Amino acid sequence: MNVNPQMFDKARCLKNIEADRPDRPDRADVEAAFRTIIRWTGDNPERSGLIETPARATRALEEFFTGYAQDPALILRKTFDEIEGYDEMIVLRDIRFESHCEHHMAPILGRAWVGYVPSGRVVGISKLARVVEAYAKRLQIQEKMTAQIANTINDVLRPQGVGVIIKAAHQCMTTRGVHKPNADLVTSRMLGCVRDNPLTRQEFMSLAV
Numbered sequence: 141m142n143v144n145p146q147m148f149d150k151a152r153c154l155k156n157i158e159a160d161r162p163d164r165p166d167r168a169d170v171e172a173a174f175r176t177i178i179r180w181t182g183d184n185p186e187r188s189g190l191i192e193t194p195a196r197a198t199r200a201l202e203e204f205f206t207g208y209a210q211d212p213a214l215i216l217r218k219t220f221d222e223i224e225g226y227d228e229m230i231v232l233r234d235i236r237f238e239s240h241c242e243h244h245m246a247p248i249l250g251r252a253w254v255g256y257v258p259s260g261r262v263v264g265i266s267k268l269a270r271v272v273e274a275y276a277k278r279l280q281i282q283e284k285m286t287a288q289i290a291n292t293i294n295d296v297l298r299p300q301g302v303g304v305i306i307k308a309a310h311q312c313m314t315t316r317g318v319h320k321p322n323a324d325l326v327t328s329r330m331l332g333c334v335r336d337n338p339l340t341r342q343e344f345m346s347l348a349v
């Protein structure tokens with residue numbers, strides 16, 4: 141992803157989305173849309189219990205979708221190379237995330253396991269969780285999010301291999317539609333030696349159960 145350094149808050153890996161997306165609707169448009177939705181449900185957006193709801197709901201969406209302002213590649217830009225030749229697998233396990241499915245805009249609640257086999261340098265472990273967050277806080281399907289996390293780590297760190305597993309419950313099929321409350325979806329993407337070497341793949345899978 142190309143990022144103009146002037147559009148980028150270095151400390152927080154934030155892009156200036158206004159500059160990136162000049163056609164972005166403003167907050168008043170979103171609040172008006174929520175008033176329309178409330179009227180459409182049959183309720184009255186002017187009653188006192190609902191009067192602040194459009195503004196509140198807009199702020200909530202702002203939180204749910206902060207990932208669009210983040211550049212995951214930049215999150216991984218700082219690496220450490222004094223690792224005494226460390227070349228074993230590194231796995232950050234059980235990273236909780238909240239996302240929203242792009243079909244229904246319903247919550248996806250899940251956990252991610254992110255591993256890689258380094259090649260001369262490592263990243264701060266919190267950055268693996270930050271990459272998960274940057275992709276989760278967008279409209280997603282789980283397969284795409286899984287691939288995005290693995291591909292970004294692979295492209296930026298150039299490790300020997302990467303593995304990502306995600307397990308998540310989709311509220312679009314637990315609280316509506318087919319109503320299967322205990323079903324969760326498991327997806328994975330393996331690259332490099334984690335994909336090609338059966339023992340390395342097995343090691344990653346066994347760390348991720």
Ligand SMILES: Nc1nc2c(ncn2[C@@H]2O[C@H](COP(=O)(O)OP(=O)(O)OP(=O)(O)O)[C@@H](O)[C@H]2O)c(=O)[nH]1
Nearest residue numbers: 241242243244280281282283310312313316317318
């Ligand atoms: N592959 C995949 N499908 C997803 C994901 N999140 C939601 N879905 C599915 O997206 C599909 C959208 O199907 P549609 O038939 O267009 O929507 P719908 O009429 O609301 O379908 P139902 O959920 O079956 O009621 C549904 O089957 C959802 O279960 C995801 O992360 N990955």
Ligand SMILES: [Zn+2]
Nearest residue numbers: 241243244312
């Ligand atoms: Zn859905």
